[in-house]
Amino acid sequence: MKVFVAAVLACCSVQSFAKTVADVRVDGLLQMSATRAFDTIGFKQGEGYDSSKVYDAVNSLFATGYFSDIEVFEDNGVVIFKVVERPSIGQLTIEGNDMISKEDLQRGLTLSGLEVGEIYKPETLNQIEQELQRQYYALGRYSAKVSIEVEELPRNRVAIGINIEEGVTAKIVHINITGNHDFDDEELTKNFASAETGYFNPFSSADEYSKQKVQGDLETLRSFYLDRGYLDYRLVSSQVSVSADKRDVYVVVNVEEGEPYYINNINLSGSLPITEDRVWQHIDQEQGDVFSRKQVTQIMDAISTELGDEGYLFANVNIIPEKLDDHQVNITYHITPGPKVYVRRINFSGNSETKDEVLRREMTQFEGALATHTKIQSSKRAIERLGFFSKVDLQTRSIPGTTDQVDLEVTVEEQPSGSIQASIGYSQSDGTVLGFGVSKRNFFGTGNKLAFNMTRTNQTQDYTLSYDNPYFTVDGVSRGYTAFYQVSDHDEDDVEDYDIDRIGASVSFGYPISDTQRLSFGATVKTTSVSFGSNPSNETSAYVDEYGDSFDDILANIAWTDNDIVGGVLPTNGYTTRLTLDIATPAGEQTYAKLGATSQRYWNLSDDSLWLFHLKGRAGYGFGYGDTDRLPFFENYYAGGVYTVRGYSASSLGPKNSYDDDTDPDAIGGNILLAGTAEIIFPMPMVEDHSSVRTSIFLDAGNTFTDYCYSGNTSCQEGVDFGEIRYSLGFNWTWITPIAPLSFNIARALNAKDGDSTDFFQFQLGTTF
Structure with a gap:
């Protein structure tokens, strides 16, 4: 690399004192602007210069990274810098990468100065090659190879190609x-x-x-x-x-390994703003116990939470272990509570659609109040339960200049809460499924829900319009309305051939009991019409003969719900329990009641929430009272299929009807339902995004029973017989996408009996567009 011409050095050495600069010229500039070049050189007209200043100017030019060669001349007081610029990067391609995304690679290359438009620096390529190799080694790809090719392009540019052979993981x-x-x-x-x-x-x-x-x-x-x-x-x-x-x-x-240490003594130290009893209740260690860091960490967290509930949000709890002879250890929990902390402001961000008041009304921690750990965490949980957000983050921010005030920063990521969709699909239980729906769970950002749905299958037509306001009053009392019209034709399923028409409306009010519990009351008015096919069974004929084929009913509804489910469509944690009572009152033409109970719970088996244990149970009991001595047959429960006991055909289990001729009996359902599911949920191999894919192994159990048999039906048995519970074992795969919701079940009926209809493979498929 040339730096100086001998003539310049000679001139400068003859006169040790500086020569005068008449002018400065820079030849060869393409990328760097002339202004920047002159500023970097630093020579001024009329100023003296010597060899040291020339050296400094050249070094400054090289330091910019723009130049591969610099020559300096002097001609009658004019200092000429002749430069050769490095080429710029005109193209940058990356090929062969799968394990490391192209975006991540490009981000790293940009930080290293390797980007289209930047100056090409050959010395960085070796570093980048070694760094990429190191990253693949860290991933276990020891056979990976990284090669970088450089090709010259017109206009002083180069094309850089990074070729990666990732090899196989060791x-x-x-x-x-x-x-x-x-x-x-x-x-x-x-x-x-x-x-x-x-x-x-x-x-x-x-x-x-x-x-x-x-x-x-x-x-x-x-x-x-x-x-x-x-x-x-x-x-x-x-x-x-x-x-x-x-x-x-x-x-x-x-x-x-060393030897295990046993606890000799446990002490408290520091400043205790609460009674010692409240601290000791969280210390479940005793003299002679084996020391456990996990147990100690849990105790410190529990003490911090106890202090946090008294407003000492920044309490510091440390452990001071003192090793003794014979592998004994004294433990001292040192507590520094700090000042009580109050909440100055609660700020929300990320909610571009949802109004602040929708979030604020879920907060159990208030502004101006003492900050407590439990209320802050319950506030975060309540916002998560809304289902409007894919992520909720709640942080406490210290206020500069104060030690006793904080701001709560609630950051959310909104997810779609509404849809306008049409659907076409097929399920083995319902046949062809056509539907149209408009649903908004966060109507105009108010937290209210408005929905209209139409569904048509081979057996049913269902139209529903509903509106629900979860905060009809500021105290959290909800109010909802529903109008519905339903038509069902059981000619092509495993249920007896009859048609049902229903039309009605309902109103309900819900009252919060706690953060997770609600008590709801409501009323439903509906009209039901029954029409038979060519050969009705003895059971349905007997009911219509006695009570008629058209009914105007008024129902009173009450429900208790305890819901702490987290995870939306595919829950990952929590539980939900719902108890319901629907009573057809004497103000209508029938008097009957239905009691229902459903409950489910998820347990995490791994920290990443990919391995879960899920239990679900459902029970129902219906009965007649007053002038109606039994539950109407069209209100019966049914079992079998994807919603109860997989591996058996939909609605095929339970009591069968009877005929006076040799017609094969059909399932007529029962007024008693028992069903349950236990499943192990596990991550699907070779799937990276598990948020919309779920696989499980399940055990289903259930059946329907009756406590009222038609006198001529000799095969009917009244009451619950646990020996008639049907079981199935199988595998489920569910994929939730905006394009195609899919659910497949492969199940084997474990104790099918004569007359049972089984399905080894059951699925539901729909397309939304």
């Missing part, structure tokens, strides 16, 4: 822990995210090596020992060896 062949005496390798590694490759995990990625995953496993190992009192545990070393073909990885971990 498999963990063996994990060996040395130095362990009290626990074997199997027990120590059972909670590792990494696992040895084998025949029993063909779809799992646990055996794929990842540096981050192994680092997490080492922390898991440390927690294992500390949670069992091994306070002297030490990780001596960890080594990762790679086979010659870079496909197999061997992990060796060397530890020193």
